[in-house]
Amino acid sequence: MFxxxxxxxxxxxxKKNKLRTFLSGFTVTxxxxxxxxxxxxxxxxxxAFMEFFMDDATNTFFIFPGRTTxxxxxxxxxxxxxxxxxxxxxxxxxxAYFLDYISPNIQRRGMVKYQGESNTYSVGGVGPSYRxxxxxxxxxxxxxxxxxxxxRTKVAVIGRLVxxxxxxxxxxxxxxxxxxxNVAYKVVGVFQDDGGDNEERVLYVPYTxxxxxxxxxxEISRIVLGYDTSIGHAGxxxxxxxxxxxxxxxxxxxxxxxxxxFIRNLADIVQxxxxxANVIQMVVLxxxxxxxIAGVIGISNIMVFxxxxxxxxxxxxxxxxxxxxxxxxxxxxxxxxxxxIAGYIGLVIGILIxxxxxxxxxxxxxxxxxxxxxxxxxxxxxxxxxxxxAGYIPARRAARIKPIVALRDE
Amino acid sequence: xIEIKDLHKSYRTxxxxxxxxxxxxxxxxxxxxxxxxxxxxxxxxxxxNILGMLxxxxxxxxxxxxxxxxxxxxxxxxxxxNKFLGFIFQSFNLINYKSAWENVALPLYYQRIKRKExxxxxxxxxxxxxxxxxxxxxxxxxxxxxxxxxAIARAMAAEPKVLLADEPTGALDSVTSHEVMAxxxxxxxxxxxxxxxxxxxxxxxxxxxxxHLKDGVIVSDEFVEQQRAEANV
Numbered sequence: 001m002f003x004x005x006x007x008x009x010x011x012x013x014x015k016k017n018k019l020r021t022f023l024s025g026f027t028v029t030x031x032x033x034x035x036x037x038x039x040x041x042x043x044x045x046x047x048a049f050m051e052f053f054m055d056d057a058t059n060t061f062f063i064f065p066g067r068t069t070x071x072x073x074x075x076x077x078x079x080x081x082x083x084x085x086x087x088x089x090x091x092x093x094x095x096a097y098f099l100d101y102i103s104p105n106i107q108r109r110g111m112v113k114y115q116g117e118s119n120t121y122s123v124g125g126v127g128p129s130y131r132x133x134x135x136x137x138x139x140x141x142x143x144x145x146x147x148x149x150x151x152r153t154k155v156a157v158i159g160r161l162v163x164x165x166x167x168x169x170x171x172x173x174x175x176x177x178x179x180x181x182n183v184a185y186k187v188v189g190v191f192q193d194d195g196g197d198n199e200e201r202v203l204y205v206p207y208t209x210x211x212x213x214x215x216x217x218x219e220i221s222r223i224v225l226g227y228d229t230s231i232g233h234a235g236x237x238x239x240x241x242x243x244x245x246x247x248x249x250x251x252x253x254x255x256x257x258x259x260x261x262f263i264r265n266l267a268d269i270v271q272x273x274x275x276x277a278n279v280i281q282m283v284v285l286x287x288x289x290x291x292x293i294a295g296v297i298g299i300s301n302i303m304v305f306x307x308x309x310x311x312x313x314x315x316x317x318x319x320x321x322x323x324x325x326x327x328x329x330x331x332x333x334x335x336x337x338x339x340x341i342a343g344y345i346g347l348v349i350g351i352l353i354x355x356x357x358x359x360x361x362x363x364x365x366x367x368x369x370x371x372x373x374x375x376x377x378x379x380x381x382x383x384x385x386x387x388x389x390a391g392y393i394p395a396r397r398a399a400r401i402k403p404i405v406a407l408r409d410e
Numbered sequence: 411x412i413e414i415k416d417l418h419k420s421y422r423t424x425x426x427x428x429x430x431x432x433x434x435x436x437x438x439x440x441x442x443x444x445x446x447x448x449x450x451x452x453x454x455x456x457x458x459n460i461l462g463m464l465x466x467x468x469x470x471x472x473x474x475x476x477x478x479x480x481x482x483x484x485x486x487x488x489x490x491x492n493k494f495l496g497f498i499f500q501s502f503n504l505i506n507y508k509s510a511w512e513n514v515a516l517p518l519y520y521q522r523i524k525r526k527e528x529x530x531x532x533x534x535x536x537x538x539x540x541x542x543x544x545x546x547x548x549x550x551x552x553x554x555x556x557x558x559x560x561a562i563a564r565a566m567a568a569e570p571k572v573l574l575a576d577e578p579t580g581a582l583d584s585v586t587s588h589e590v591m592a593x594x595x596x597x598x599x600x601x602x603x604x605x606x607x608x609x610x611x612x613x614x615x616x617x618x619x620x621x622h623l624k625d626g627v628i629v630s631d632e633f634v635e636q637q638r639a640e641a642n643v
Contacts, residue, residue, distance in 0.1 A: 318488060319503075402465075
């Protein structure tokens with residue numbers, strides 16, 4: 001089957017039938033090319049989704065207060081729920097086993113000034129552990145610490161772009177004072193965040209300070225917590241349920257009231273989005289496989305045509321002593337050889353296209369489009385297999401050619 | 411060399427059965443040059459196909475060089491064809507994308523002979539038919555007579571016991587026909603057994619023996635005075 005002479009014979013045939021070879025190879029090249037590019041783009045989409053979510057921790061619950069819709073324990077319906085500092089303390093105390101970190105969060109938005117410059121930013125009143133949620137990276141200085149919280153110091157940590165906007169390029173904001181809501185804060189740190197520009201146009205101040213300068217109360221707008229990842233997905237779900245129950249009881253909300261408290265589980269949201277990305281990739285994969293099948297059918301068609309065209313030649317070969325198996329081998333080996341080479345060419349072109357694309361389609365949510373080696377090898381092997389299968393039916397028909405029929409003069 | 415006894419062959423087309431060969435008794439000794447004649451439908455092509463193991467037969471027996479040829483599977487038939495027989499066709503049947511010597515070497519390829527030796531032997535046979543200078547040419551670059559000479563060289567390449575020629579001059583003009591027949595006579599002079607199917611009287615008379623077929627039976631079988639083809643060239 002793999003003797004040098006057979007290869008010689010196949011190379012001779014290919015060399016002297018270039019158009020035929022090109023035609024049968026072309027569909028395969030195209031099929032693999034489209035498959036590679038589509039699959040790579042699918043992967044790119046998935047990468048984009050990944051990048052979108054992975055800059056924030058995914059073991060996060062956001063807890064929002066709502067408004068009750070049912071009367072309970074003597075309270076009327078329509079009551080607004082308000083979280084306070086002791087909610088954080090209580091959760092910390094009663095759910096210590098599940099917790100990785102917990103931080104209150106007060107969200108404000110407003111004008112921030114430094115000397116002549118000013119701009120509108122979101123300002124978060126947070127605790128030190130809030131940093132674990134956003135996965136912020138400190139460039140200069142420090143983040144908020146417990147001392148800031150306890151003493152209600154007037155310090156701020158600002159995003160990279162806030163520094164650039166207000167202080168200008170290459171300036172150092174550390175130690176300078178900025179003004180928000182008529183209160184001056186000393187900048188103690190500058191951070192960066194992979195989540196994009198919006199997450200770098202943010203300032204953080206101690207939540208206790210914000211409470212003090214605003215109304216001197218202990219109200220917080222939401223609670224952010226991270227659970228210990230070792231409890232797993234099921235553990236997180238259970239934690240979410242018991243936490244909801246706990247807070248409803250504490251705030252006198254009816255157990256079946258769905259709008260008193262909301263918990264957003266980021267892991268669930270990420271999972272839903274990843275599922276969406278996976279579905280898209282499945283669709284892309286199906287389209288790709290469809291293209292491959294079209295390519296295979298293309299080979300099969302061309303092999304049928306080739307065998308028909310070669311009927312006479314194969315008849316002569318049989319008259320000269322070619323056995324049926326040597327005829328099958330000849331046709332099949334040629335088809336597999338062409339398929340493999342053409343597939344490889346398609347593969348290389350596809351990968352080059354994906355490479356040249358790079359991150360230029362980032363705006364369309366395609367990041368680093370690429371195809372795994374395993375997928376590629378798999379696709380090629382499948383293609384060769386189907387190429388052989390597609391070639392086998394015509395090849396067997398070729399082997400059945402009766403020399404007398406083939407040699408009969410028209 | 412060839413022994414045929416009471417050979418019957420019929421073709422079934424649907425419910426009809428066409429009895430083509432109705433009891434052929436026929437033998438050929440080594441070194442003979444036999445013409446098989448007959449009008450179309452006489453069964454001469456069928457007989458040649460059976461002789462060439464390209465087709466089977468129903469009853470009777472066919473021995474080639476002492477070997478019974480009956481109900482062979484395809485692989486065995488292919489091997490016997492390769493070893494025992496050389497074919498010459500009316501339309502030459504050269505492979506059009508192979509050069510003259512590659513065509514000649516093809517039977518040797520199926521004997522698994524090494525490429526270098528194949529080429530040497532092919533060139534030798536091309537030399538005997540006087541076409542060595544054309545060894546690297548494609549069939550399309552050769553004239554009809556040259557093509558048939560290449561085909562004869564190919565038939566000779568595997569040193570077969572019997573050459574079977576089906577209307578070898580059917581596609582050629584009379585001058586080239588005589589050239590080709592001269593070559594066949596020369597090969598026969600060297601002792602090769604050759605069967606020629608033809609419907610042309612003058613071609614038949616260049617053989618040593620003429621067998622007439624009519625409606626599936628041999629109506630006459632006689633030795634004739636051989637006319638040398640060279641005389642007519």
